[in-house]
Amino acid sequence: MNGAHGWHGAQARLPVAIVGGLNTEARRAAVEEILRTVPGSIALHHDLSAAPDGAVRRTVRDARGLLAEGDAPLVNNCACCALREDLVPELLRLADGGGHRLAVVELWESVVPQAMAAVIAAEGAPLALTGVATAVDPALLVPCLADGNDLAEAGLAAAPTDQRTIADTFARQLEYPTVIAIAEGGAADEPAHDADHALLAQLTPGARRVRTGEAALGAALLEGFDVAAAAARQHPACALLPQEYDEHGVSTLVWRRERPFHPGRLYAALEDLACAAARSRGRFWLADRPDTLLSWDAAGGALCVESAGPWMAALPEAAWEMMPAERRVAAALDWHPRHGDRHQHLTFTSPGLDRDALLILLDSCLLTDAEYAAGPDGWKKLPRAFDGLLDPVA
Template identity: 35%
Template sequence: MPAVTVLSGFSPAATHAVARGLLADDQRLILIRHDLTGVRDGIVHRIVRTAGEVLEDERVTLVHGCVSCTLREDVLPTLVRLARAHPDRDQVLMLPEAVEPEAVAAATGWCLIDGAPVTDHVRFASYTTVVDAGRVLDDLTTTDSLRDRALHAADDDHREVADIVARQIEYADTVVMWGFGEMSLPVLLHRLAPWATHVPAAGFRPEARHRPGTPGVLVRGIEGYAVGVHEPVPDCGVVSMLFQARRPFHAGRLNDALNTIVRPTLRGRGHLWLANRPDTAIAWDSAAGGLSMGSLGRWLAALPEERWEEASEGRRLAATVEWDPYYGDRGNQLAFVGMELDAADLHRRLAACLLTDDELAAGEDTWKTWSDPFAGCLRVGENPVRD
C-alpha cells in the first residue's frame, strides 16, 4: 500500500523547495499538488509529477468551488487512482498554502472512494508542515485575513492568516524548518508543537510518524492529551504556560478581561467552562490578538451515563481518571505561547476570572441566571464531543 506524506506550509516557495528535494532523493516518489487560484469559480488546477516527468496537468471543474469539495471530488480520488496505477510508488501530497492539514485528515475519515475508505488504498504516513524561517514570525503575528491576501477559498472564508499558520504547525507530526531566521524560532516552534519531531530541511526524509487516533488540537485536553508545555521562564524570549483550574469562569469577568489575556500572547488553545453554561465544553482558539470560542459539545457530567458510549474511549478514560465528585469532568485547560510573556501576570488575570468561593456556593441554578456576554455565540450541542 503506497504511503502518503501530506506536506503543508504557508510559504509556497519553502514547501516547493522541500518537495523538490524529496523528489530528487527518491525518483519513484509521485508529487500531487493543486492550485486553488480559481477555486471560487469552481476551477482547480491539478499537477502530478515525478522527478523526471509530468504525469498529469489538468484543470478540473467542480460542482461547488470550495476546499472541502476539492478534497472530496478530486484530491482524495486522485490519491486512490494513483495508488491503483502505481501500487509500488509512495506519494507526496502538497497542500495549497491556505489549506489546513487537519481538514485533510478529517476528510479521510468520512470520504468514501468507490464505496470504500481512502485508507483502504493508501496509508497516511505523515502530516508534515514546512516553516519558512524568514517569514513565519511575521505570519504568526499579522492581523491579515486570507481575504486581505486574496487567498480566501470562498466568499464566506473569513479565516485569519495567523490562525492558519498556527494550526498547520500544531497539527503536524513533523515540522521542517526551511532557511534561516531568528534565534528564538526553534524554541517557538517546539512550544507551538511539542508533540512533533522538528528537523531542518536539509535533514528531512519522510518517516511514518502519523498516529490516526490523535485528536485535533482544540480537543486534546478533554481527550486526555497535553495541550502544551509549561515553560514560564523565557528561553530565547519564548514563554509557554499552562493554566488549569476546576472551578468555572465567570462569563462577565472573562469577557471584560479578554483583551488583556489575548493580546500579550502569540497563541492560545484549549478548553474551558463558563458557570452560566455548566453543561457545555468550550473551545478557546486565539492567535495574533484574535480569539474564537465555540462549543465542543456537552461535558460527560451533563449526560446520563448510558450516553457516555457516544464519546471516544480516550475521553471516557480521561474523564474517569480526572473525575471530581463535584465538578465531574468539567474543568479548564488552556495553553499560551508568547514572546517575553509575563506568565505569572497572565495566570493572575485568568484566576481572577474564576468564580469566588461565595459565587461557587450559590450553585448552578443561580449561575444560569447571570447575564451572558457570549449569548448567541456558543450553541449547546447534543454530541458529547462536537456539535
C-alpha cells in the same frame, strides 16, 4: 484479488503523505527534498489560485520535473471542494499505474492537512496515508501568528465562504501533523534563531521536527499516521496542549483551575486575553453554563470561543461507553469530587509573555469565594454575557 479502480493485490498499495504549510518556499523545499531522497516518489499539487478563472490547476511531478498537468472544474464555486472531488481519483489513478513508492500530496497555501487527511483515510485501500507534515520557516512563525488579516484579503481563501484568518489557519496547520519539516530561509542572528526554534518546539509538543536537507523527511513520512488519534489530539476535550516552558525569551503558561469563570468578568477581559500571547488554546467552563465544555482558540489577536459538547460529568453513565477512549481517559485524569471533569485548562505561548499580569487577569475572572459558595442555583442568576457569542440569532 481484483478490486475497484484496477487494484490488483497488495502490491498496488500506494503510500500517501501530505505536506502542507502557509510558507510556500518552505513547503516546496520540503517536497523537493522528498522527491530527491525517496526513489519512486511522486508529487501531486492542486493550485487553487486559478479558482477565480473557474478551475483548479493540477500538476504531477517527480524529481526530474513535470509529468502531467490538467484542470479540475470548480464544485459549487468552491476551490477547496474541487480539490476534495479531484484528489482521490487522481491518487487512485497513480496507484493503478503502479511503480510509485510514495505519493506526496502538496497542499495549497491555506488548505489545512486535517481536512485532506480525513478524505484520503476514508478511501482506504489501495491508498494508505503514511504521514502528514507541515513545512515551516521558523523565522516566519511570529509574523504569521500575528497576522489577523482574513485569508480573502490575502487572496488565499479556499471558498467564497472562507472567513478564516492567516494566523488561525497557520496555527491549525502547525498543530495537527506528527512531522514538522523545518526549511529555513535567509540567515538570522543567533538570538532570533534560538527564539524562533523555541517557539516552534513549544507550539508543536507532539510532533517530530525534521530539518530539510538531512534526508530524514521522506522516511519520517513513511512511518504511518493514525487519523483518529490525530483528531483526538485536536479535540478541545482531550487536546495535546503545550507544557509549561521558558526558553530563549519564549514562554508557555499553563493555567489550570477548578472554579468556573464568572461570565461577565471573563467577557470583559476577552480582548486583553486574546492579545496576551501569540497563541492560546484550551478548554474552560462558565458558571452559568456548567454542562457545556467550551473551547478557547486564539491567534493573531482574534479569539474563537465555541461549544465543544457536554462535559462527561453532564452525561448519564450509560453514555460514557459511547465516548472515545481518549475522552474517557482525559476526564478520569481531571476528575474532581464536586465538579467531575469540569475545569479550566488554558495555555498561552509567546515571546515576551507577561506571565504575572496574565495570571492576575485570569484569576480575577473566576468566581469569588462568596459567588462560588452560592452554588449552581446561584450561578444561574449571573449575567448571561456569552449568549450573543455562543447562541447567535439565526
